[in-house]
Amino acid sequence: LNAFTDKEYTCYYARVLAEDVPLALDLLSDMYRSSRFDAEEVAREQKVVLEEIKERDDAPDDLVHDLFAETLYPDHPLGRAVIGTAETVAALTPGDLRGYMARSYGAGAVIVTVSGNCDHAQVTQLVQKHLGDLGGGAETAPVSRPVATTGIVSNLVRPTEQVNFVLGTSAFGVLDEERYALSVLNTVLGDSMGSRLFQEIREKRGLGYTIGSYANMHREGGYFAVYGGTSPDTYAECLETVRAELAKIRDTGVSDAELARARAQARSGLVMKQESMSARMSRIGASEIYYGRVVPLTESLQRMDAVTPDEVLALARTVFAAPETMNVTAIGPLKKRRVAKKSV
Incomplete structure (x- = not known):
C-alpha cells in the first residue's frame, strides 16, 4: 500500500497477489472513505513531510526544478511544488484535511484502475460494493492557461x-x-x-x-x-x-x-x-x-x-x-x- 501526489491528481495504490485483490480494494476504500485524521497522527505526519522538505532543500539537483517552475508560473498552481512549503504544511489542521476531502473526494473524482491478472466483472462488483454509495461530485477549479x-x-x-x-x-x-x-x-x-x-x-x-x-x-x-x-x-x-x-x-x-x-x-x-x-x-x-x-x-x-x-x-x-x-x-x-x- 502506498500513495503519491502529482501536480493534478493523487493516487492511492496497492500491489498484491491476484487472490488478494478483494482485500486490497477493501483496504484502499476504507482509507479513502474513513480516514480519521487523528490530531496526533496528523502532527506526526507533518513532521515527516517537513523533514522531506528539508531533504529536498538540501539536494540542489531536486530543488532547482521546483524553483524554476515557481519562477516560470508564479501566479498559477503549476508553479507550486507538490510537496508544499514548510509554512503551509505546518499550518494544516485535521479540520483542513477533512474539509478538503469533503469538497474534493466525491464520487465524481474517483477513477479505479486495475492491471494484471484480474477479473473485470469481479473488480466492478467490488468497486460497487465499497464505493457504490459514495455521494457527491468533486470541487473543480476552472481550467486556466498559466501566464508564463x-x-x-x-x-x-x-x-x-x-x-x-x-x-x-x-x-x-x-x-x-x-x-x-x-x-x-x-x-x-x-x-x-x-x-x-x-x-x-x-x-x-x-x-x-x-x-x-x-x-x-x-x-x-x-x-x-x-x-x-x-x-x-x-x-x-x-x-x-x-x-x-x-x-x-x-x-x-x-x-x-x-x-x-x-x-x-x-x-x-x-x-x-x-x-x-x-x-x-x-x-x-x-x-x-x-x-x-x-x-x-x-x-x-x-x-x-x-x-x-x-x-x-x-x-x-x-x-x-x-x-x-x-x-x-x-x-x-x-x-x-x-x-x-x-x-x-
Missing part, C-alpha cells in the same frame, strides 16, 4: 561544488495536438545519451556529467526545460552552448535519420513500459483523467509515427523562438541575481 514569465535569471547562492541549472520556457500540455511533436523534439534534443545536448555538452566539450531536457505537460499547459550540472568556471560556456543548440534546431530542424531514431526510441519506451503492471495502471488512470477514455497504445504509437520533420521544425520555431530570453534558475556559488519578470 520570461527573461528571469534567478540564482540561489549555495557553496556547492557545481552549479545546477534549469533553462526553459512555456510549451504545450497534454491536451494540445503538439504534444507528440514535442515528445519527439525532446528526444532528439536531450532525452538520451545519443541526443544533441548530451553529445555536445558531455561527449564533445566535457562540460558536465549530467545534461538533458524534459517536457512537463499538464492539462492547463506545460513547459520545456534543459537541466544540467557544471563547474562554476564553465557555467557560462555551458549555458551558451545549450542556447546555441536550441537555436540550431529552431533554424534547421531535425534530419530524417534523427526523427526515425527519436520515433523508434519513443515507441520502445511506450511499449516496454507495458511490461510493468504499475506503469499500465498509471497510464490507464492518467488517460481517463485527461481524455475521459483509455487511449489505446496503438493510437499513441500511430500518432507518434505520424510526426513529420516539418512539424518538429514548426514547433521548435515556436518554443525556441528566443533562447536568449528563456528563464534560467541556478543553484551554486554564483552572484545573487533576479532580473525583473516579463509575462507572455
Whole structure:
C-alpha cells in the first residue's frame, strides 16, 4: 500500500497477489472513505513531510526544478511544488484535511484502475460494493492557461561544488495536438545519451556529467526545460552552448535519420513500459483523467509515427523562438541575481 501526489491528481495504490485483490480494494476504500485524521497522527505526519522538505532543500539537483517552475508560473498552481512549503504544511489542521476531502473526494473524482491478472466483472462488483454509495461530485477549479514569465535569471547562492541549472520556457500540455511533436523534439534534443545536448555538452566539450531536457505537460499547459550540472568556471560556456543548440534546431530542424531514431526510441519506451503492471495502471488512470477514455497504445504509437520533420521544425520555431530570453534558475556559488519578470 502506498500513495503519491502529482501536480493534478493523487493516487492511492496497492500491489498484491491476484487472490488478494478483494482485500486490497477493501483496504484502499476504507482509507479513502474513513480516514480519521487523528490530531496526533496528523502532527506526526507533518513532521515527516517537513523533514522531506528539508531533504529536498538540501539536494540542489531536486530543488532547482521546483524553483524554476515557481519562477516560470508564479501566479498559477503549476508553479507550486507538490510537496508544499514548510509554512503551509505546518499550518494544516485535521479540520483542513477533512474539509478538503469533503469538497474534493466525491464520487465524481474517483477513477479505479486495475492491471494484471484480474477479473473485470469481479473488480466492478467490488468497486460497487465499497464505493457504490459514495455521494457527491468533486470541487473543480476552472481550467486556466498559466501566464508564463520570461527573461528571469534567478540564482540561489549555495557553496556547492557545481552549479545546477534549469533553462526553459512555456510549451504545450497534454491536451494540445503538439504534444507528440514535442515528445519527439525532446528526444532528439536531450532525452538520451545519443541526443544533441548530451553529445555536445558531455561527449564533445566535457562540460558536465549530467545534461538533458524534459517536457512537463499538464492539462492547463506545460513547459520545456534543459537541466544540467557544471563547474562554476564553465557555467557560462555551458549555458551558451545549450542556447546555441536550441537555436540550431529552431533554424534547421531535425534530419530524417534523427526523427526515425527519436520515433523508434519513443515507441520502445511506450511499449516496454507495458511490461510493468504499475506503469499500465498509471497510464490507464492518467488517460481517463485527461481524455475521459483509455487511449489505446496503438493510437499513441500511430500518432507518434505520424510526426513529420516539418512539424518538429514548426514547433521548435515556436518554443525556441528566443533562447536568449528563456528563464534560467541556478543553484551554486554564483552572484545573487533576479532580473525583473516579463509575462507572455
